[in-house]
Amino acid sequence: MASGALLRQLIKSGSEGDSDSFRRVSEKVIQEERDKQHHLLANDLEKILYGRRSASEQAKRFEFSKLPEDKERGLALLQIKEPLRRIDDVVLSDENRSLLDEILEEHHRVEILSSHGLFPADRLLFCGPPGCGKTLSAEMVAAELGLPLAIVRIDSVVSSYLGETAANLRKVFDFIASVPMVVLFDEFDALAKDRADSAEHGELKRVVNAFLQMLDAYDGKSLLVAATNHEGILDSAIWRRFDEVLVFEAPNSEQLKRLLTIKLKGVRREFEVDDSKITCLFKGMSHADVERVLRRAIKEMVLSGKEFLTERHIKSAMRREEARRNRVSKQEQIA
CATH class of the missing domain: 3.40.50.300 (P-loop containing nucleotide triphosphate hydrolases)
Known part of the structure:
Protein backbone atom coordinates (compact mmCIF):
# COMPACT_ATOMS: atom_id res chain seq x y z
CA MET A 1 0.00 0.00 0.00
CA ALA A 2 1.27 3.49 -0.88
CA SER A 3 2.42 5.74 1.98
CA GLY A 4 -0.07 7.99 3.73
CA ALA A 5 1.66 11.12 2.45
CA LEU A 6 1.33 10.00 -1.17
CA LEU A 7 -2.30 9.01 -0.72
CA ARG A 8 -3.11 12.42 0.78
CA GLN A 9 -1.40 14.15 -2.17
CA LEU A 10 -3.22 11.89 -4.64
CA ILE A 11 -6.68 12.55 -3.20
CA LYS A 12 -5.98 16.28 -2.81
CA SER A 13 -4.84 16.71 -6.42
CA GLY A 14 -7.77 14.65 -7.67
CA SER A 15 -10.38 16.54 -5.66
CA GLU A 16 -8.94 19.87 -6.84
CA GLY A 17 -8.91 18.75 -10.46
CA ASP A 18 -5.17 19.29 -10.81
CA SER A 19 -4.48 16.72 -13.55
CA ASP A 20 -0.74 17.42 -13.80
CA SER A 21 -0.22 16.96 -10.07
CA PHE A 22 -2.48 13.89 -10.07
CA ARG A 23 -0.38 12.29 -12.79
CA ARG A 24 2.92 13.06 -11.03
CA VAL A 25 1.72 11.68 -7.70
CA SER A 26 0.23 8.62 -9.40
CA GLU A 27 3.62 7.90 -10.97
CA LYS A 28 5.21 8.14 -7.53
CA VAL A 29 2.66 5.65 -6.18
CA ILE A 30 3.41 3.26 -9.03
CA GLN A 31 7.16 3.56 -8.48
CA GLU A 32 6.73 2.96 -4.76
CA GLU A 33 4.78 -0.23 -5.45
CA ARG A 34 7.40 -1.37 -7.94
CA ASP A 35 10.17 -0.73 -5.40
CA LYS A 36 8.29 -3.06 -3.07
CA GLN A 37 8.38 -5.73 -5.82
CA HIS A 38 4.60 -5.42 -6.33
CA HIS A 39 5.04 -5.63 -10.11
CA LEU A 40 1.56 -6.89 -10.99
CA LEU A 41 -0.09 -4.05 -9.07
CA ALA A 42 2.33 -1.52 -10.56
CA ASN A 43 1.61 -2.77 -14.08
CA ASP A 44 -2.16 -2.59 -13.51
CA LEU A 45 -1.89 0.95 -12.13
CA GLU A 46 0.17 2.00 -15.16
CA LYS A 47 -2.50 0.67 -17.52
CA ILE A 48 -5.18 2.60 -15.63
CA LEU A 49 -3.11 5.80 -15.62
CA TYR A 50 -1.79 5.75 -19.17
CA GLY A 51 -4.64 3.87 -20.82
CA ARG A 52 -4.49 0.60 -22.74
CA ARG A 53 -6.03 -0.05 -26.11
CA SER A 54 -7.03 -3.59 -26.78
CA ALA A 55 -5.14 -5.42 -29.49
CA PHE A 248 14.10 -20.03 -21.36
CA GLU A 249 14.49 -23.41 -19.67
CA ALA A 250 12.32 -26.26 -18.41
CA PRO A 251 10.42 -25.21 -15.27
CA ASN A 252 11.93 -25.91 -11.85
CA SER A 253 9.85 -27.29 -8.97
CA GLU A 254 8.44 -23.91 -7.92
CA GLN A 255 7.59 -22.98 -11.50
CA LEU A 256 5.94 -26.39 -11.94
CA LYS A 257 3.66 -25.67 -9.00
CA ARG A 258 2.64 -22.33 -10.50
CA LEU A 259 2.13 -23.93 -13.91
CA LEU A 260 -0.05 -26.69 -12.45
CA THR A 261 -2.05 -24.10 -10.52
CA ILE A 262 -2.77 -22.17 -13.71
CA LYS A 263 -3.54 -25.17 -15.91
CA LEU A 264 -5.73 -26.92 -13.31
CA LYS A 265 -7.67 -23.84 -12.30
CA GLY A 266 -11.34 -24.79 -12.02
CA VAL A 267 -10.61 -28.54 -12.31
CA ARG A 268 -11.88 -30.60 -9.37
CA ARG A 269 -9.13 -32.92 -8.20
CA GLU A 270 -8.14 -35.30 -5.42
CA PHE A 271 -4.66 -33.87 -4.93
CA GLU A 272 -2.94 -30.56 -4.23
CA VAL A 273 -0.72 -29.04 -6.91
CA ASP A 274 2.09 -28.58 -4.39
CA ASP A 275 2.10 -32.29 -3.53
CA SER A 276 5.68 -33.42 -4.20
CA LYS A 277 4.40 -36.77 -5.52
CA ILE A 278 2.59 -34.90 -8.28
CA THR A 279 5.22 -32.31 -9.14
CA CYS A 280 7.95 -34.98 -9.29
CA LEU A 281 6.02 -36.69 -12.08
CA PHE A 282 6.64 -33.65 -14.31
CA LYS A 283 10.32 -33.14 -13.48
CA GLY A 284 12.37 -32.28 -16.55
CA MET A 285 9.35 -31.63 -18.76
CA SER A 286 8.87 -28.46 -20.77
CA HIS A 287 5.86 -26.18 -20.32
CA ALA A 288 4.30 -27.61 -23.48
CA ASP A 289 4.85 -31.19 -22.31
CA VAL A 290 3.17 -30.46 -18.97
CA GLU A 291 0.19 -28.84 -20.67
CA ARG A 292 -0.19 -31.76 -23.09
CA VAL A 293 -0.14 -34.32 -20.25
CA LEU A 294 -2.68 -32.38 -18.21
CA ARG A 295 -4.96 -32.00 -21.22
CA ARG A 296 -4.90 -35.75 -21.81
CA ALA A 297 -5.52 -36.48 -18.13
CA ILE A 298 -8.53 -34.14 -18.02
CA LYS A 299 -9.96 -35.68 -21.20
CA GLU A 300 -9.66 -39.15 -19.67
CA MET A 301 -11.41 -37.94 -16.51
CA VAL A 302 -14.28 -36.42 -18.50
CA LEU A 303 -14.74 -39.34 -20.89
CA SER A 304 -14.71 -41.86 -18.05
CA GLY A 305 -17.48 -39.96 -16.28
CA LYS A 306 -15.40 -39.09 -13.21
CA GLU A 307 -15.88 -35.87 -11.28
CA PHE A 308 -12.38 -35.55 -9.85
CA LEU A 309 -8.96 -35.62 -11.47
CA THR A 310 -6.74 -38.19 -9.75
CA GLU A 311 -3.10 -39.17 -9.69
CA ARG A 312 -4.09 -42.24 -11.70
CA HIS A 313 -5.32 -40.02 -14.56
CA ILE A 314 -2.01 -38.13 -14.49
CA LYS A 315 0.07 -41.32 -14.59
CA SER A 316 -2.01 -42.73 -17.44
CA ALA A 317 -1.44 -39.56 -19.46
CA MET A 318 2.27 -39.77 -18.60
CA ARG A 319 2.49 -43.26 -20.10
CA ARG A 320 0.93 -41.99 -23.31
CA GLU A 321 3.41 -39.10 -23.38
CA GLU A 322 6.31 -41.51 -22.96
CA ALA A 323 5.00 -43.62 -25.86
CA ARG A 324 4.68 -40.48 -27.96
CA ARG A 325 8.27 -39.49 -27.20
CA ASN A 326 9.53 -42.92 -28.21
CA ARG A 327 7.71 -42.72 -31.54
CA VAL A 328 9.07 -39.24 -32.23
CA SER A 329 12.60 -40.38 -31.31
CA LYS A 330 12.41 -43.31 -33.72
CA GLN A 331 11.22 -41.09 -36.56
CA GLU A 332 14.05 -38.64 -35.91
CA GLN A 333 16.58 -41.46 -36.06
CA ILE A 334 15.13 -42.65 -39.39
CA ALA A 335 15.23 -39.11 -40.79
Whole structure:
Protein backbone atom coordinates (compact mmCIF):
# COMPACT_ATOMS: atom_id res chain seq x y z
CA MET A 1 0.00 0.00 0.00
CA ALA A 2 1.27 3.49 -0.88
CA SER A 3 2.42 5.74 1.98
CA GLY A 4 -0.07 7.99 3.73
CA ALA A 5 1.66 11.12 2.45
CA LEU A 6 1.33 10.00 -1.17
CA LEU A 7 -2.30 9.01 -0.72
CA ARG A 8 -3.11 12.42 0.78
CA GLN A 9 -1.40 14.15 -2.17
CA LEU A 10 -3.22 11.89 -4.64
CA ILE A 11 -6.68 12.55 -3.20
CA LYS A 12 -5.98 16.28 -2.81
CA SER A 13 -4.84 16.71 -6.42
CA GLY A 14 -7.77 14.65 -7.67
CA SER A 15 -10.38 16.54 -5.66
CA GLU A 16 -8.94 19.87 -6.84
CA GLY A 17 -8.91 18.75 -10.46
CA ASP A 18 -5.17 19.29 -10.81
CA SER A 19 -4.48 16.72 -13.55
CA ASP A 20 -0.74 17.42 -13.80
CA SER A 21 -0.22 16.96 -10.07
CA PHE A 22 -2.48 13.89 -10.07
CA ARG A 23 -0.38 12.29 -12.79
CA ARG A 24 2.92 13.06 -11.03
CA VAL A 25 1.72 11.68 -7.70
CA SER A 26 0.23 8.62 -9.40
CA GLU A 27 3.62 7.90 -10.97
CA LYS A 28 5.21 8.14 -7.53
CA VAL A 29 2.66 5.65 -6.18
CA ILE A 30 3.41 3.26 -9.03
CA GLN A 31 7.16 3.56 -8.48
CA GLU A 32 6.73 2.96 -4.76
CA GLU A 33 4.78 -0.23 -5.45
CA ARG A 34 7.40 -1.37 -7.94
CA ASP A 35 10.17 -0.73 -5.40
CA LYS A 36 8.29 -3.06 -3.07
CA GLN A 37 8.38 -5.73 -5.82
CA HIS A 38 4.60 -5.42 -6.33
CA HIS A 39 5.04 -5.63 -10.11
CA LEU A 40 1.56 -6.89 -10.99
CA LEU A 41 -0.09 -4.05 -9.07
CA ALA A 42 2.33 -1.52 -10.56
CA ASN A 43 1.61 -2.77 -14.08
CA ASP A 44 -2.16 -2.59 -13.51
CA LEU A 45 -1.89 0.95 -12.13
CA GLU A 46 0.17 2.00 -15.16
CA LYS A 47 -2.50 0.67 -17.52
CA ILE A 48 -5.18 2.60 -15.63
CA LEU A 49 -3.11 5.80 -15.62
CA TYR A 50 -1.79 5.75 -19.17
CA GLY A 51 -4.64 3.87 -20.82
CA ARG A 52 -4.49 0.60 -22.74
CA ARG A 53 -6.03 -0.05 -26.11
CA SER A 54 -7.03 -3.59 -26.78
CA ALA A 55 -5.14 -5.42 -29.49
CA SER A 56 -8.34 -5.73 -31.52
CA GLU A 57 -8.88 -1.94 -31.37
CA GLN A 58 -5.27 -1.41 -32.41
CA ALA A 59 -5.63 -3.87 -35.28
CA LYS A 60 -8.70 -2.07 -36.63
CA ARG A 61 -6.58 1.01 -37.28
CA PHE A 62 -4.65 -0.79 -40.00
CA GLU A 63 -5.54 -2.58 -43.20
CA PHE A 64 -4.12 -6.01 -42.50
CA SER A 65 -5.66 -7.42 -45.67
CA LYS A 66 -2.74 -5.77 -47.49
CA LEU A 67 -0.01 -7.82 -45.86
CA PRO A 68 3.28 -8.11 -47.76
CA GLU A 69 3.49 -11.21 -49.95
CA ASP A 70 6.12 -13.37 -51.57
CA LYS A 71 6.22 -12.29 -55.22
CA GLU A 72 6.68 -15.73 -56.75
CA ARG A 73 4.08 -17.68 -54.74
CA GLY A 74 1.73 -14.98 -53.51
CA LEU A 75 2.05 -16.17 -49.88
CA ALA A 76 1.56 -13.74 -46.99
CA LEU A 77 4.85 -13.06 -45.20
CA LEU A 78 3.15 -12.31 -41.89
CA GLN A 79 0.34 -13.83 -39.86
CA ILE A 80 -1.54 -11.35 -37.67
CA LYS A 81 -3.31 -12.54 -34.54
CA GLU A 82 -4.91 -10.92 -31.52
CA PRO A 83 -2.95 -11.98 -28.42
CA LEU A 84 -5.02 -13.47 -25.63
CA ARG A 85 -2.49 -14.65 -23.04
CA ARG A 86 -1.72 -12.17 -20.28
CA ILE A 87 1.16 -11.97 -17.85
CA ASP A 88 -0.67 -14.04 -15.24
CA ASP A 89 -0.99 -16.87 -17.78
CA VAL A 90 2.77 -17.23 -18.22
CA VAL A 91 5.13 -19.01 -15.81
CA LEU A 92 8.60 -17.48 -16.01
CA SER A 93 11.85 -17.68 -14.14
CA ASP A 94 12.39 -14.81 -11.70
CA GLU A 95 15.06 -13.34 -13.97
CA ASN A 96 12.90 -13.43 -17.09
CA ARG A 97 9.89 -12.06 -15.21
CA SER A 98 11.96 -9.15 -13.92
CA LEU A 99 13.36 -8.40 -17.39
CA LEU A 100 9.94 -8.49 -19.04
CA ASP A 101 8.45 -6.32 -16.29
CA GLU A 102 11.15 -3.74 -16.96
CA ILE A 103 10.60 -3.87 -20.73
CA LEU A 104 6.83 -3.46 -20.34
CA GLU A 105 7.34 -0.52 -18.00
CA GLU A 106 9.65 1.13 -20.54
CA HIS A 107 6.96 0.84 -23.23
CA HIS A 108 4.17 2.00 -20.91
CA ARG A 109 6.25 5.09 -20.03
CA VAL A 110 7.77 5.78 -23.42
CA GLU A 111 6.92 9.50 -23.19
CA ILE A 112 9.06 9.91 -20.08
CA LEU A 113 11.98 8.10 -21.69
CA SER A 114 11.75 10.09 -24.91
CA SER A 115 11.75 13.37 -22.96
CA HIS A 116 15.25 12.38 -21.82
CA GLY A 117 16.40 11.25 -25.25
CA LEU A 118 15.95 7.56 -24.36
CA PHE A 119 13.98 4.77 -26.01
CA PRO A 120 12.45 1.51 -24.76
CA ALA A 121 14.08 -1.80 -25.61
CA ASP A 122 12.57 -2.94 -28.90
CA ARG A 123 14.72 -5.91 -29.95
CA LEU A 124 14.53 -9.05 -27.83
CA LEU A 125 16.14 -12.45 -28.38
CA PHE A 126 14.46 -15.48 -26.78
CA CYS A 127 16.62 -18.63 -26.57
CA GLY A 128 16.00 -22.11 -25.20
CA PRO A 129 14.61 -25.58 -25.93
CA PRO A 130 11.19 -26.10 -27.57
CA GLY A 131 8.04 -25.76 -25.50
CA CYS A 132 9.50 -23.59 -22.72
CA GLY A 133 7.41 -20.46 -23.28
CA LYS A 134 9.18 -18.36 -25.91
CA THR A 135 6.20 -17.94 -28.24
CA LEU A 136 3.80 -17.62 -25.32
CA SER A 137 5.92 -14.86 -23.83
CA ALA A 138 5.90 -12.93 -27.11
CA GLU A 139 2.11 -13.19 -27.16
CA MET A 140 1.97 -12.00 -23.55
CA VAL A 141 4.12 -8.95 -24.33
CA ALA A 142 1.78 -8.04 -27.19
CA ALA A 143 -1.29 -8.46 -24.99
CA GLU A 144 0.18 -6.36 -22.17
CA LEU A 145 1.07 -3.58 -24.63
CA GLY A 146 -2.30 -3.72 -26.35
CA LEU A 147 -0.70 -4.48 -29.72
CA PRO A 148 -1.38 -7.10 -32.39
CA LEU A 149 1.05 -10.02 -32.63
CA ALA A 150 2.61 -10.49 -36.06
CA ILE A 151 4.29 -13.83 -36.67
CA VAL A 152 6.80 -13.83 -39.51
CA ARG A 153 6.09 -16.86 -41.69
CA ILE A 154 9.55 -18.28 -42.25
CA ASP A 155 8.20 -20.80 -44.78
CA SER A 156 7.00 -17.87 -46.92
CA VAL A 157 9.99 -15.60 -46.37
CA VAL A 158 12.61 -18.18 -47.34
CA SER A 159 12.57 -18.63 -51.10
CA SER A 160 14.46 -20.90 -53.47
CA TYR A 161 14.81 -18.01 -55.90
CA LEU A 162 18.12 -16.15 -55.84
CA GLY A 163 17.81 -12.90 -53.90
CA GLU A 164 14.11 -13.36 -53.17
CA THR A 165 14.55 -14.18 -49.45
CA ALA A 166 16.31 -10.88 -48.81
CA ALA A 167 13.63 -9.08 -50.84
CA ASN A 168 10.93 -10.71 -48.70
CA LEU A 169 12.71 -9.62 -45.53
CA ARG A 170 12.82 -6.06 -46.86
CA LYS A 171 9.03 -6.16 -47.39
CA VAL A 172 8.54 -7.38 -43.81
CA PHE A 173 10.75 -4.66 -42.32
CA ASP A 174 9.10 -1.93 -44.41
CA PHE A 175 5.67 -3.06 -43.22
CA ILE A 176 6.44 -3.41 -39.50
CA ALA A 177 8.29 -0.09 -39.45
CA SER A 178 5.04 1.81 -39.99
CA VAL A 179 2.58 -0.40 -38.07
CA PRO A 180 2.99 -0.73 -34.28
CA MET A 181 3.02 -4.44 -33.46
CA VAL A 182 4.95 -7.07 -31.58
CA VAL A 183 6.71 -9.00 -34.34
CA LEU A 184 7.84 -12.58 -33.71
CA PHE A 185 10.61 -14.06 -35.85
CA ASP A 186 10.14 -17.69 -34.81
CA GLU A 187 12.75 -20.27 -35.83
CA PHE A 188 15.07 -17.30 -36.12
CA ASP A 189 18.12 -19.47 -36.79
CA ALA A 190 16.76 -20.11 -40.30
CA LEU A 191 17.59 -16.48 -41.10
CA ALA A 192 20.64 -15.89 -38.92
CA LYS A 193 22.78 -19.01 -39.15
CA ASP A 194 26.52 -18.71 -38.62
CA ARG A 195 28.15 -17.44 -41.81
CA ALA A 196 31.39 -19.20 -40.86
CA ASP A 197 29.75 -22.60 -41.39
CA SER A 198 31.51 -24.00 -44.48
CA ALA A 199 28.54 -26.27 -45.20
CA GLU A 200 26.30 -23.31 -45.97
CA HIS A 201 26.05 -21.88 -49.48
CA GLY A 202 26.60 -18.29 -50.48
CA GLU A 203 22.93 -17.38 -50.75
CA LEU A 204 22.29 -18.02 -47.04
CA LYS A 205 25.31 -15.92 -46.13
CA ARG A 206 23.92 -13.07 -48.25
CA VAL A 207 20.60 -13.42 -46.41
CA VAL A 208 22.35 -13.12 -43.02
CA ASN A 209 24.25 -10.05 -44.24
CA ALA A 210 21.02 -8.46 -45.45
CA PHE A 211 19.23 -9.28 -42.20
CA LEU A 212 21.99 -7.71 -40.11
CA GLN A 213 21.84 -4.55 -42.21
CA MET A 214 18.07 -4.35 -41.82
CA LEU A 215 18.31 -4.78 -38.06
CA ASP A 216 20.93 -2.04 -37.87
CA ALA A 217 18.82 0.33 -39.95
CA TYR A 218 15.51 -0.50 -38.26
CA ASP A 219 13.89 2.55 -36.69
CA GLY A 220 10.25 1.53 -36.71
CA LYS A 221 7.32 1.45 -34.30
CA SER A 222 7.20 -2.29 -33.64
CA LEU A 223 8.86 -4.36 -30.95
CA LEU A 224 10.89 -7.19 -32.49
CA VAL A 225 11.18 -10.61 -30.84
CA ALA A 226 13.43 -13.30 -32.31
CA ALA A 227 13.05 -16.84 -30.94
CA THR A 228 15.31 -19.82 -31.51
CA ASN A 229 15.74 -23.36 -30.20
CA HIS A 230 19.29 -23.45 -31.60
CA GLU A 231 21.13 -20.41 -30.30
CA GLY A 232 24.44 -22.26 -30.72
CA ILE A 233 24.28 -21.94 -34.51
CA LEU A 234 23.47 -18.22 -34.62
CA ASP A 235 25.97 -15.94 -36.29
CA SER A 236 28.20 -14.25 -33.72
CA ALA A 237 27.28 -10.80 -35.05
CA ILE A 238 23.60 -11.36 -34.23
CA TRP A 239 23.87 -11.16 -30.45
CA ARG A 240 24.87 -7.52 -30.12
CA ARG A 241 21.93 -6.43 -32.30
CA PHE A 242 19.48 -7.20 -29.48
CA ASP A 243 18.76 -5.05 -26.43
CA GLU A 244 17.95 -8.01 -24.19
CA VAL A 245 18.55 -11.77 -24.38
CA LEU A 246 16.21 -14.02 -22.38
CA VAL A 247 17.07 -17.69 -21.84
CA PHE A 248 14.10 -20.03 -21.36
CA GLU A 249 14.49 -23.41 -19.67
CA ALA A 250 12.32 -26.26 -18.41
CA PRO A 251 10.42 -25.21 -15.27
CA ASN A 252 11.93 -25.91 -11.85
CA SER A 253 9.85 -27.29 -8.97
CA GLU A 254 8.44 -23.91 -7.92
CA GLN A 255 7.59 -22.98 -11.50
CA LEU A 256 5.94 -26.39 -11.94
CA LYS A 257 3.66 -25.67 -9.00
CA ARG A 258 2.64 -22.33 -10.50
CA LEU A 259 2.13 -23.93 -13.91
CA LEU A 260 -0.05 -26.69 -12.45
CA THR A 261 -2.05 -24.10 -10.52
CA ILE A 262 -2.77 -22.17 -13.71
CA LYS A 263 -3.54 -25.17 -15.91
CA LEU A 264 -5.73 -26.92 -13.31
CA LYS A 265 -7.67 -23.84 -12.30
CA GLY A 266 -11.34 -24.79 -12.02
CA VAL A 267 -10.61 -28.54 -12.31
CA ARG A 268 -11.88 -30.60 -9.37
CA ARG A 269 -9.13 -32.92 -8.20
CA GLU A 270 -8.14 -35.30 -5.42
CA PHE A 271 -4.66 -33.87 -4.93
CA GLU A 272 -2.94 -30.56 -4.23
CA VAL A 273 -0.72 -29.04 -6.91
CA ASP A 274 2.09 -28.58 -4.39
CA ASP A 275 2.10 -32.29 -3.53
CA SER A 276 5.68 -33.42 -4.20
CA LYS A 277 4.40 -36.77 -5.52
CA ILE A 278 2.59 -34.90 -8.28
CA THR A 279 5.22 -32.31 -9.14
CA CYS A 280 7.95 -34.98 -9.29
CA LEU A 281 6.02 -36.69 -12.08
CA PHE A 282 6.64 -33.65 -14.31
CA LYS A 283 10.32 -33.14 -13.48
CA GLY A 284 12.37 -32.28 -16.55
CA MET A 285 9.35 -31.63 -18.76
CA SER A 286 8.87 -28.46 -20.77
CA HIS A 287 5.86 -26.18 -20.32
CA ALA A 288 4.30 -27.61 -23.48
CA ASP A 289 4.85 -31.19 -22.31
CA VAL A 290 3.17 -30.46 -18.97
CA GLU A 291 0.19 -28.84 -20.67
CA ARG A 292 -0.19 -31.76 -23.09
CA VAL A 293 -0.14 -34.32 -20.25
CA LEU A 294 -2.68 -32.38 -18.21
CA ARG A 295 -4.96 -32.00 -21.22
CA ARG A 296 -4.90 -35.75 -21.81
CA ALA A 297 -5.52 -36.48 -18.13
CA ILE A 298 -8.53 -34.14 -18.02
CA LYS A 299 -9.96 -35.68 -21.20
CA GLU A 300 -9.66 -39.15 -19.67
CA MET A 301 -11.41 -37.94 -16.51
CA VAL A 302 -14.28 -36.42 -18.50
CA LEU A 303 -14.74 -39.34 -20.89
CA SER A 304 -14.71 -41.86 -18.05
CA GLY A 305 -17.48 -39.96 -16.28
CA LYS A 306 -15.40 -39.09 -13.21
CA GLU A 307 -15.88 -35.87 -11.28
CA PHE A 308 -12.38 -35.55 -9.85
CA LEU A 309 -8.96 -35.62 -11.47
CA THR A 310 -6.74 -38.19 -9.75
CA GLU A 311 -3.10 -39.17 -9.69
CA ARG A 312 -4.09 -42.24 -11.70
CA HIS A 313 -5.32 -40.02 -14.56
CA ILE A 314 -2.01 -38.13 -14.49
CA LYS A 315 0.07 -41.32 -14.59
CA SER A 316 -2.01 -42.73 -17.44
CA ALA A 317 -1.44 -39.56 -19.46
CA MET A 318 2.27 -39.77 -18.60
CA ARG A 319 2.49 -43.26 -20.10
CA ARG A 320 0.93 -41.99 -23.31
CA GLU A 321 3.41 -39.10 -23.38
CA GLU A 322 6.31 -41.51 -22.96
CA ALA A 323 5.00 -43.62 -25.86
CA ARG A 324 4.68 -40.48 -27.96
CA ARG A 325 8.27 -39.49 -27.20
CA ASN A 326 9.53 -42.92 -28.21
CA ARG A 327 7.71 -42.72 -31.54
CA VAL A 328 9.07 -39.24 -32.23
CA SER A 329 12.60 -40.38 -31.31
CA LYS A 330 12.41 -43.31 -33.72
CA GLN A 331 11.22 -41.09 -36.56
CA GLU A 332 14.05 -38.64 -35.91
CA GLN A 333 16.58 -41.46 -36.06
CA ILE A 334 15.13 -42.65 -39.39
CA ALA A 335 15.23 -39.11 -40.79
